[in-house]
Amino acid sequence: MANIPNELKYSAEHEWVAGDPAVGSVVTVGITEHAAEALGDIVYAEPPAVGDAITAGTVCGELESTKAVSELYSPVTGTVTEVNESLESSPETINTDAYGQGWIFKVEITAEPKDLLGSEAYAAITN
Amino acid sequence: MTTLRSPLHDEHVALNATLVDFAGWQMPVRYSGDIAEHQAVRTAAGLFDLSHMGELSIRGTDAAAFMDYALAGRVSAMKLWGAKYTMLCNDAGGVMDDLVVYRRDWDHFFIVANASNKDRVVAELTTRLEGFSASVEDVSAQIALIAVQGPLSAQITAAMCELGAEDIHAMKYYSASNVLLEGGIHAFAARTGYTGEDGFELFVGADEARAVWQLALARGTELGMIPAGLSSRDTLRLEAGMPLYGQELDEHTTPFDAGLGRIIAFGTEENPRGDFVGRAALASAKAAGSAKQLVGLVGEGRRSARTGYAVTDADGNQIGIVTSGAPSPTLGAPIAMAYVPPAMAEPGTVVGIDVRGRREEMTVTALPFYKRAS
Numbered sequence: 001m002a003n004i005p006n007e008l009k010y011s012a013e014h015e016w017v018a019g020d021p022a023v024g025s026v027v028t029v030g031i032t033e034h035a036a037e038a039l040g041d042i043v044y045a046e047p048p049a050v051g052d053a054i055t056a057g058t059v060c061g062e063l064e065s066t067k068a069v070s071e072l073y074s075p076v077t078g079t080v081t082e083v084n085e086s087l088e089s090s091p092e093t094i095n096t097d098a099y100g101q102g103w104i105f106k107v108e109i110t111a112e113p114k115d116l117l118g119s120e121a122y123a124a125i126t127n
Numbered sequence: 128m129t130t131l132r133s134p135l136h137d138e139h140v141a142l143n144a145t146l147v148d149f150a151g152w153q154m155p156v157r158y159s160g161d162i163a164e165h166q167a168v169r170t171a172a173g174l175f176d177l178s179h180m181g182e183l184s185i186r187g188t189d190a191a192a193f194m195d196y197a198l199a200g201r202v203s204a205m206k207l208w209g210a211k212y213t214m215l216c217n218d219a220g221g222v223m224d225d226l227v228v229y230r231r232d233w234d235h236f237f238i239v240a241n242a243s244n245k246d247r248v249v250a251e252l253t254t255r256l257e258g259f260s261a262s263v264e265d266v267s268a269q270i271a272l273i274a275v276q277g278p279l280s281a282q283i284t285a286a287m288c289e290l291g292a293e294d295i296h297a298m299k300y301y302s303a304s305n306v307l308l309e310g311g312i313h314a315f316a317a318r319t320g321y322t323g324e325d326g327f328e329l330f331v332g333a334d335e336a337r338a339v340w341q342l343a344l345a346r347g348t349e350l351g352m353i354p355a356g357l358s359s360r361d362t363l364r365l366e367a368g369m370p371l372y373g374q375e376l377d378e379h380t381t382p383f384d385a386g387l388g389r390i391i392a393f394g395t396e397e398n399p400r401g402d403f404v405g406r407a408a409l410a411s412a413k414a415a416g417s418a419k420q421l422v423g424l425v426g427e428g429r430r431s432a433r434t435g436y437a438v439t440d441a442d443g444n445q446i447g448i449v450t451s452g453a454p455s456p457t458l459g460a461p462i463a464m465a466y467v468p469p470a471m472a473e474p475g476t477v478v479g480i481d482v483r484g485r486r487e488e489m490t491v492t493a494l495p496f497y498k499r500a501s
Contacts, residue, residue: 041163
């Protein structure tokens, strides 16, 4: 069973958000273990670029595994402040440490996030 | 339609396999990880459940003559215990399925068909039986197919035998033998496979599948063998340049288009061959030349071409189509197979691929991408 940490928030498109999801804060975003397991071994990650304006619920990048390509959605609206550059050479970190070293990007929130789920609600949609 | 379950279903669940719907069957796409499973097959061994494949038994006084009429290759010339890769073609020379045929006796042939085509193959062969004293029997439900593939496969498979271990080591690639596995289990063992490595495909009774699977794990795990699923099976066969029906092969494709014209036996003056289904159309196709040619492509970027992506020229116009593509674990680069016009089929030709709106370049290369050290 995939791990779903209680302290994180989640989107319906299987991203997690770490940090206080309020306007002005910088939060960290990645994909959940459930999503990483479904994708299989990730061989290429294309996060958004630093400075990009991204909108909640829209595609901001992509992840590619041996078997499939998956679009990366942004769970919040804001501006990208940082990108995990280690994923360039080691995209498989998303599989081995989805909630830690496998973080994908950081974003400064500019609009109040409306659709984030708590860990129980996210667990319900992955069953 | 209810999804069918392999006799090894409970084993896959116990191993935490990710199961997917494949050709109406619930099959394991991966167990531990696609790349790990792929690499295990290349360096040690992988254990595959292939019970979804179709198996047909062809018997009768006219069995050999019937096979010669119904299929593209000269099956009647097969040695006893031989194996032959061939195709079932339609009247227009299009491929209805690619098959492996085993000769179990002078008047007994065993055909392995793709799971997705099994029913159509049975129906078509039955239609072609007219006038021949022979029978076609679908034995798929009674048979389980377990494959051990990789450089250590002979060692592992031999270690599974109560009788016949020497045959496992001695048999040539693309031949077969009957062996007795530990526990008194009869197996038809074929030195064939879909990975580009040495390997053995073990056909056993469906009710003995679990015992054979567990026996294989008992003998092979300490040597580095791990269970391997359909995902690694696909990247392995792609690296080996082997076609997949429904992608490289279909009814609108001739064996010549796919670079497999050699499997068609037209016969010679000294050794003529009688009529066979699709003969006239195939002869015309050979004379006319193909309008499309299957090529290998290798990329330098990180993004892979995938089935259905457009192959484009320097101006971005579509000139061909990708049939299969994935990141190659062995080459560390994206690889693909595609149909292109013959003028673009020369190795070294650079083509564009429309990868989800962005152009990536790939270079035409001779198949296979990978060949095992023999």
